Amino acid sequence: MTYLAKPRLLRPDTPRNTLGYTRRDYEGAISTLCAGCGHDSISAAVVQACYDLDIEPHRVAKLSGIGCSSKTPDYFLGNSHGFNTTHGRMPSVLTGAALANRDLIYLGVSGDGDSASIGIGQFAHAMRRGVNMTYLVENNGVYGLTKGQFSATADKGSKSKRGVVNNETPIDLVALALQLGASYVARSFSGDKEQLIPLIKGALRHLGPSFIDVISPCVTFNNHAGSTKSYDYVREHNDAVNRLDFILPRDRINASYPPGSLRRIVQHDGSILHLRKLDSDYDPSDRIGAMNHLQERHALGEIVTGLLYVDSSAEDLHRHLNTVEKPLNQLGDAYLCPGSKVLEALNASLRRS
Amino acid sequence: MSAIKTIRASNDFVIKFANVNGSGSASANELFARAIMNMGVPVAPRNIFPSNIQGMPTWYEMRVSAAGWLGRRGGCDLMVAMNPQTWDRDIAELSSGGYLVYDSTKTLPRSRFREDITVLGVPLTEICNREYTDPRQRQLFKNIMYVGALTALLDMDLTVVDKLIADQYRGKDKLIDANVNALKLGYEYAKASHSCPIGLRIERCDGVGDRIFINGNDACGLGAVYGGATVAAWYPITPSTSVIEAFSGYCRKFRTDPDNGKARYAVVQAEDELASIGMVIGAAWNGARAFTATSGPGISLMQEFFGLAYFAEVPVVVFNVQRGGPSTGMPTRTQQSDLIACAYASHGDTRHVLLFPQDPYECFTFGAQAFDLADRLQTPVFVLLDLDIGMNDRLCQPFDWDDQRRYDRGKVMSAEELEAGKNFGRYLDVDGDGIAWRTIPGTHPSKGAFFSRGTTRNAYAKYSEAGTDYIYNMERLRRKFETAKKLLPAPVLQRAAQPARYGAIYYGSTSPAMAEASVLLALQGFHVDTLRVRSFPFADEVIDFIYAHDGVFVVEQNESGQLRMLLINEGEVDPKRLLRVLHYDGTPITASFISGKIAEALALRKVKVASLTTPTRKKVAS
Structure with a gap:
C-alpha cells in the first residue's frame, strides 16, 4: 500500500471518455491492501472497464461483504455509492438494492471466504434468483484479514504458509454458478488484465446474473510454493478457452481479427461480445458443455479461464416479478397509496352485513 | 340428570x-x-x-x-x-x-x-x-x-x-x-x-356498531401498502406468514398499474431470514420503503443485520408477530416474549424503536406510520404484535386515512441541494437532533456519494478507528434515540374512577383483558390507574406514571417480565416499584387472571378499598 495521494491536477491532454470523464473520475480512495495484492489489479480493471464503457460513475452501486476483497469497493468508483455489508451477506443486500432501483448497475464484490464459505447460501440463491448484477469473487483461497486460514476454495492438498495441508474438497464457484443458473460465467486471473477487463465489461452490460471468479493471489499468505493460487502456479496452469473483446455498438471495429476465429454474441442491450477462440471447439452458449469442459480440464490440473458461458437472451428478477419500468424507489405517493376512498370501501366490506 | x-x-x-x-x-x-x-x-x-x-x-x-x-x-x-x-x-x-x-x-x-x-x-x-x-x-x-x-x-x-x-x-x-x-x-x-x-x-342487538372485523396480520399488510412499502422480502414462519400474503394480495389489487398490468411492488421469498432482512436493508439503503415480517426464530437469525441497519442507519421496518419462545418454543401459541430480543437486538451498543399495536386498527395505523418513523429516524422500526392479535379476527374501529398526508421521507438530500453546495456529511449532526442527512444512490454524478459500512467512521463516512470519531457517532445515536421519543405514539392513560395509589402498565394484545380487569377490580373496590405503553423508547410520561404511584403492576405475557426489565433499565426505576403480573402458558391473557393477581397483591399490601360497597370489599379490607 501507499500513503501518497495522487495529485488531483490533470494535464490538459488527459484522455477523456465520451462523457468527458477521465480515468481518475473512476478511481476511489487509496488502497490499504498489501503491496502487490492481486485485488488492486482487479480494482484497476473495474476502473478501466467503467471508463471504457462510458458509465456515469454515480449510476453504479457497489456492494461487498467482509474481507480483504470486500474492502476494495472503497478503492474504486469514489463517486458511486457503496455498501460494505456483513460477512457473506452481500448478495441479499444487493438483491434488495436492485429491487429498489432497476436503473442502476450493481457490482457485487466478494471473496472466496465471503462467497464460498460463510456466504455460499446467499451466493447460490442470488444466482438462481436471476438478480441483474456483476458478481466478482476475488479468489485467493485464503483468509487474509485473519492471517492465512484456508477458505473453501483452497485446493485439496495445497499447503498454507505455515505448512498445513488442506484435506477438504474445494468448492468451485464457477461450476456452481453454471449449475445454479448464472447467465454469464467467467473465470480470470488478476494478473491478466487483457483478459479481465473485457470480461468485466461484458458482465456489466449483461442482463441477468454475471459471475466472474478472479483468481487473485494473496501475496502475503498464499503466494508460496505448495499453494495452488500463487502467481506462479496460476500462470503455469492457466488454460484460456477464449479471448474476449468487448465492443460497444458504436465501435464497429473487428477487422483486426481474422474471420473464422471469431464468435459474435449480441447482448440484450445491443453490445457485442467477440470471442477470439483459442480452443477451436469451445462453445460458450452451451451450459452443459461448459460444465463438462471445466471438469475435464480440472482433472488435468488446469484452471480454465475466459468466458465459459453466456446466455444473451437471459431475463432478470424484475422481469420475473413483472415490476414497473420506473424504479420502485422513485414512485410517488399517488402511485403507492390507495387513499381514503378505497379504505372506506374496504371498511364497508369488513363490517357486519 | x-x-x-x-x-x-x-x-x-x-x-x-x-x-x-x-x-x-x-x-x-x-x-x-x-x-x-x-x-x-x-x-x-x-x-x-x-x-x-x-x-x-x-x-x-x-x-x-x-x-x-x-x-x-x-x-x-x-x-x-x-x-x-x-x-x-x-x-x-x-x-x-x-x-x-x-x-x-x-x-x-x-x-x-x-x-x-x-x-x-x-x-x-x-x-x-x-x-x-x-x-x-x-x-x-x-x-x-x-x-x-x-x-x-x-x-x-x-x-x-x-x-x-x-x-x-x-x-x-x-x-x-x-x-x-x-x-x-x-x-x-x-x-x-x-x-x-x-x-x-343469541339475540339481535346493536353492539357491533360500525366496527370492522379483521385480523392483525391482514391489517399490517394493508398498513404497509398505505405506508408506501414497495419491497417486501420474507421467509415463511408461523404466525407471521399471512402479513406478507395480505401485503401481496392488497398490492395485486391496489398497486397493479392499470395501463400495463405491471407491479408497483416487489415481493421476494428469500432462502432464509438472513437473506430477507438483507434484502430489506439493501432496498431501504437504495431509497425504497421496505419491510419483512417474521417471528421469534427469525428475529434471532436477523440479529447481525439489525446491528448493521442500526449502525449504518438504514430505515427498515420489521413486523414481528410474536409466538411462544424460546427456541422453536410454541410456534402456534401467543406470547409477548421478544421485547428484549428486539429492543437491544444485535451485539454492541444498540437500541431500537418498537411499536406495540393493541388491535388490527393499530396494526394498520402503526404499520403505515412505521415507514415514516423509519425514514425520519433512519433506523430499524419494529412493529411488535403477537399471534393473538395477528391471526384472529377482531372487532376494531374502522381504518382511516387522511388524503392530505404525505410520506415523510426524512432527511434525504436532493441533487439540487448537493449542486447548490449544501454541506453533506452522512453522519454529521447538522440539526442537533442526532439525525444526519443521507443521499440515495444515483442522486448526483459527483457529489453526495458515500460508502456505507458497519465499521466505525467519521462524520463524513470515512473509515475511522479514532476514539473521538466513535464517541461522536455514539453520542449522536443516543441523541437520535431521544428525538425518537417525541415522534412515537404516546402512551394511553386511563385514570381510575377514584384516586388510585396503584397503577398498571400493559401493552399490545393484553389490552382488552386489561380493560375488562379494571372494571372487575373496581367492582371489588380496587381502583387502579392504567397506562398502555405504545412504543419504545418510552415517553417521559411512562416513567412519570411509575413515580406517581406507590406501586405499578406490569402486566405482560412472558415469563421474565420483559417490559418491566426495560422500564427498570431505561427509566432507572427502583425494581420494587414494579410488580409482576405475568401470564405465559401460550393462551391469551384473561381479565380474571389479571384482576385476580392484582386483587391478591393489593389485599396482601392491605390497600384500603375505596368507598364501593361490595362483598369482596369487606373481606379484603378487614
Whole structure:
C-alpha cells in the first residue's frame, strides 16, 4: 500500500471518455491492501472497464461483504455509492438494492471466504434468483484479514504458509454458478488484465446474473510454493478457452481479427461480445458443455479461464416479478397509496352485513 | 340428570369447537362467528391450532359478549366436541351446567359424559352418510351441519347464515345450494330432536356498531401498502406468514398499474431470514420503503443485520408477530416474549424503536406510520404484535386515512441541494437532533456519494478507528434515540374512577383483558390507574406514571417480565416499584387472571378499598 495521494491536477491532454470523464473520475480512495495484492489489479480493471464503457460513475452501486476483497469497493468508483455489508451477506443486500432501483448497475464484490464459505447460501440463491448484477469473487483461497486460514476454495492438498495441508474438497464457484443458473460465467486471473477487463465489461452490460471468479493471489499468505493460487502456479496452469473483446455498438471495429476465429454474441442491450477462440471447439452458449469442459480440464490440473458461458437472451428478477419500468424507489405517493376512498370501501366490506 | 342447574345466558357466553385440523372445520367455525356478528352481537373468536397440517387437535373458541369484552374469558359454556382424541379433556373443560353438542351417530357409554351438563347429540355422520356419496362431502358437510344445529339451539336467525353462505360462494351456485342444504339438515334435526332454544341464546342487538372485523396480520399488510412499502422480502414462519400474503394480495389489487398490468411492488421469498432482512436493508439503503415480517426464530437469525441497519442507519421496518419462545418454543401459541430480543437486538451498543399495536386498527395505523418513523429516524422500526392479535379476527374501529398526508421521507438530500453546495456529511449532526442527512444512490454524478459500512467512521463516512470519531457517532445515536421519543405514539392513560395509589402498565394484545380487569377490580373496590405503553423508547410520561404511584403492576405475557426489565433499565426505576403480573402458558391473557393477581397483591399490601360497597370489599379490607 501507499500513503501518497495522487495529485488531483490533470494535464490538459488527459484522455477523456465520451462523457468527458477521465480515468481518475473512476478511481476511489487509496488502497490499504498489501503491496502487490492481486485485488488492486482487479480494482484497476473495474476502473478501466467503467471508463471504457462510458458509465456515469454515480449510476453504479457497489456492494461487498467482509474481507480483504470486500474492502476494495472503497478503492474504486469514489463517486458511486457503496455498501460494505456483513460477512457473506452481500448478495441479499444487493438483491434488495436492485429491487429498489432497476436503473442502476450493481457490482457485487466478494471473496472466496465471503462467497464460498460463510456466504455460499446467499451466493447460490442470488444466482438462481436471476438478480441483474456483476458478481466478482476475488479468489485467493485464503483468509487474509485473519492471517492465512484456508477458505473453501483452497485446493485439496495445497499447503498454507505455515505448512498445513488442506484435506477438504474445494468448492468451485464457477461450476456452481453454471449449475445454479448464472447467465454469464467467467473465470480470470488478476494478473491478466487483457483478459479481465473485457470480461468485466461484458458482465456489466449483461442482463441477468454475471459471475466472474478472479483468481487473485494473496501475496502475503498464499503466494508460496505448495499453494495452488500463487502467481506462479496460476500462470503455469492457466488454460484460456477464449479471448474476449468487448465492443460497444458504436465501435464497429473487428477487422483486426481474422474471420473464422471469431464468435459474435449480441447482448440484450445491443453490445457485442467477440470471442477470439483459442480452443477451436469451445462453445460458450452451451451450459452443459461448459460444465463438462471445466471438469475435464480440472482433472488435468488446469484452471480454465475466459468466458465459459453466456446466455444473451437471459431475463432478470424484475422481469420475473413483472415490476414497473420506473424504479420502485422513485414512485410517488399517488402511485403507492390507495387513499381514503378505497379504505372506506374496504371498511364497508369488513363490517357486519 | 334432572338436577342439572343449566347455564342461562343471552349474548354472554363462550362456545368452543374441538376439531381435528385439516377437516375443513375452520371455515365453518368462522362462518358461525360472522353470523353472530351479523346479528349485531360482539364476538371474539380465537383459533387455537397445532403446528401441523392434518390430524392434530385444534380448537376454535368464541367469546360472545354483549358488553363488548373482546379479551379471552376462559372456561367454556358450550362445547362442540368433534374430536375423539380430545374428548375427555374437552368434556372436563366444560363449565358445570354447560352444554355439549356432539356427533351421536355412535352410541357412547354414559360414563363418557358428565352428570352436570346438558348433552345434545346430533348424528352428523349418519345424516351425512345418508345424504352424500362423495367421501369428501361426507366429511366436509358435517361442519356446516353442526353450524345449522347451533343456529337452532341458540335461537339464531337462519337467514343470516344463509346469506353468509351465499356471499362466501358467490358465483358458485352449486356450492351455495349444497352448503345451505347441509345447514338446514342440521338446523331441522336440532329443532326436531332437542328443545330449542337451550339456555344460551343469541339475540339481535346493536353492539357491533360500525366496527370492522379483521385480523392483525391482514391489517399490517394493508398498513404497509398505505405506508408506501414497495419491497417486501420474507421467509415463511408461523404466525407471521399471512402479513406478507395480505401485503401481496392488497398490492395485486391496489398497486397493479392499470395501463400495463405491471407491479408497483416487489415481493421476494428469500432462502432464509438472513437473506430477507438483507434484502430489506439493501432496498431501504437504495431509497425504497421496505419491510419483512417474521417471528421469534427469525428475529434471532436477523440479529447481525439489525446491528448493521442500526449502525449504518438504514430505515427498515420489521413486523414481528410474536409466538411462544424460546427456541422453536410454541410456534402456534401467543406470547409477548421478544421485547428484549428486539429492543437491544444485535451485539454492541444498540437500541431500537418498537411499536406495540393493541388491535388490527393499530396494526394498520402503526404499520403505515412505521415507514415514516423509519425514514425520519433512519433506523430499524419494529412493529411488535403477537399471534393473538395477528391471526384472529377482531372487532376494531374502522381504518382511516387522511388524503392530505404525505410520506415523510426524512432527511434525504436532493441533487439540487448537493449542486447548490449544501454541506453533506452522512453522519454529521447538522440539526442537533442526532439525525444526519443521507443521499440515495444515483442522486448526483459527483457529489453526495458515500460508502456505507458497519465499521466505525467519521462524520463524513470515512473509515475511522479514532476514539473521538466513535464517541461522536455514539453520542449522536443516543441523541437520535431521544428525538425518537417525541415522534412515537404516546402512551394511553386511563385514570381510575377514584384516586388510585396503584397503577398498571400493559401493552399490545393484553389490552382488552386489561380493560375488562379494571372494571372487575373496581367492582371489588380496587381502583387502579392504567397506562398502555405504545412504543419504545418510552415517553417521559411512562416513567412519570411509575413515580406517581406507590406501586405499578406490569402486566405482560412472558415469563421474565420483559417490559418491566426495560422500564427498570431505561427509566432507572427502583425494581420494587414494579410488580409482576405475568401470564405465559401460550393462551391469551384473561381479565380474571389479571384482576385476580392484582386483587391478591393489593389485599396482601392491605390497600384500603375505596368507598364501593361490595362483598369482596369487606373481606379484603378487614
